[in-house]
Amino acid sequence: MSTTKGTFSEFVFSAMPGFDESSFRKLFAQAIHLKTIVIHCFDPRAVEIPEVVARHFPGEIYPGENVIDEAGNRVGHTRTLFPVSVAGGRAVAGLQSISTMEHLFGFENVVVVHHSFCGATSFTADGMLDAYKHEHGVDISGAYDRGSISISDFESSLKYDVDLVRSSPGVPAHVNVYGFFYNIDTGELTEVVRDVPSSGAE
Ligand SMILES: [Zn+2]
Structure with a gap:
């Protein structure tokens, strides 16, 4: 043995006897039929x-339910839409999840949703960076991309995030990217930005 088994290693796929990475990828792609990341x-x-x-996208299943095998183990799920919940719904925080989900399951759409009266609209990037200097004595201006910190205009923030997803090397070129505004009081969902690659264009 080249490695020492750690605690809980019996719950790790890659620690199973005879583990084969590419076989597991195929199994994963069958266990979840992912279409959309929100x-x-x-x-x-x-x-x-x-x-x-x-409800807006035909054929999506959410929340869905577990798929159970004969032994009672959870081996899959019927959900087709996976949410990534982050501050402000800013796309920068979802990029690593997008790449991971593409590797394991593949998918078709990324939907970024910003909402009315979001906390991210209550401050500016400068306000947060200045506050960090005064309250914590640290300069975090290099830690985050300034355009992803706060929201001052929803059309701009959604366009920014759709462009960020589109230009990220970890997002497959065929993926459709949407930006929506959600009114938390009326429940109305409005499409603001749509970036759908034309079929055949590569
Ligand atoms: Zn919010």
């Missing part, structure tokens, strides 16, 4: 966003 704000007042987006 990046939205973790504001609890906006918790229904994944369900609202699932």
Whole structure:
């Protein structure tokens, strides 16, 4: 043995006897039929966003249910839409999830949703960076991309995030990218930006 087994290693796929990485990828792609990743704000007042987006796109299943094998193990799920809940629903925080999900399952759409009266609209990038200097004595201006910190205009923030997803090397070129505004009081979902590659264009 070249490695020492750690605690809970019996729950790790790659630690199983005879593990084969490419076989596991095929199994994963069969276990979940992923179509859409939704990046939205973790504001609890906006918790229904994944369900609202699932209703908007035909054929989506959310929340779905576990797929159980004969032994009672959870081996899959019927959900087709996976939410990524982050501050402000800013796309930058979802990029690593997008690449991971593409590797494991493949998918078709990324939907970024920003919502009315989001906390991210209550401050500016400069305000947050200055506050960090005064309150924590640290300069975090190099840690985050300035355009991803706050929201001052929803059309701009959605366009920014759709462009960020589109230009990320970890996002497959065939993926459709959408930006939606969600009104948390009326439940209305409005498409603001659509970046859908024309078929055949590569
Ligand atoms: Zn928010």
